[in-house]
Amino acid sequence: KAGVTQTPRYLIKTRGQQVTLSCSPISGHRSVSWYQQTPGQGLQFLFEYFSETQRNKGNFPGRFSGRQFSNSRSEMNVSTLELGDSALYLCASSFSLAGGGETQYFGPGTRLLVL
């Protein structure tokens, strides 16, 4: 069974640009969550999508947005990039049959560098 895949794996952008990251969950999983990992702040929750609806949101500015498609694939977008957005962006998926608390399966991440 294929794991969680994220594309692209590496990305370099300049300040002010926008970027879209993609996550394909494990087949059958309906929940996709996104996290930002930086050396200073560690792993921080961005948002979770379940059946195409945002179910939970972390404390990030509105420049960070996401969506989920009917096949459960998810994208996150960051507009007007800032230097501080340089980070490893991770997505995780699960069946979420019980509505929370299930094992999360993480992808390898997309490393974004903003110059």
Place this chain on the structure above:
Amino acid sequence: DAKTTQPNSMESNEEEPVHLPCNHSTISGTDYIHWYRQLPSQGPEYVIHGLTSNVNNRMASLAIAEDRKSSTLILHRATLRDAAVYYCILRPHQGGSEKLVFGKGMKLTVNP
């Protein structure tokens, strides 16, 4: 979000047992204790979870204190592949979200 406290780092020797402690004095009755680890250059991976009773799986064992205010992840025979950052996380069961709240975690170094 309920908070956990872990040492910043620990060292162990290969093929020896290692006990990774976690304190969670404000745990609520519906919180499960989950452990994830993150190997270098990889996304986090699930290790084990439990509610009240001790739990075993192929990766590790989880020992939970009777008052549930602390727990210990036990790796029975550490290998070099176990060198990672370990996160102890409290999660409400069926809390309406799959959100994980990561703390700083604990870096485990395994010496050959």
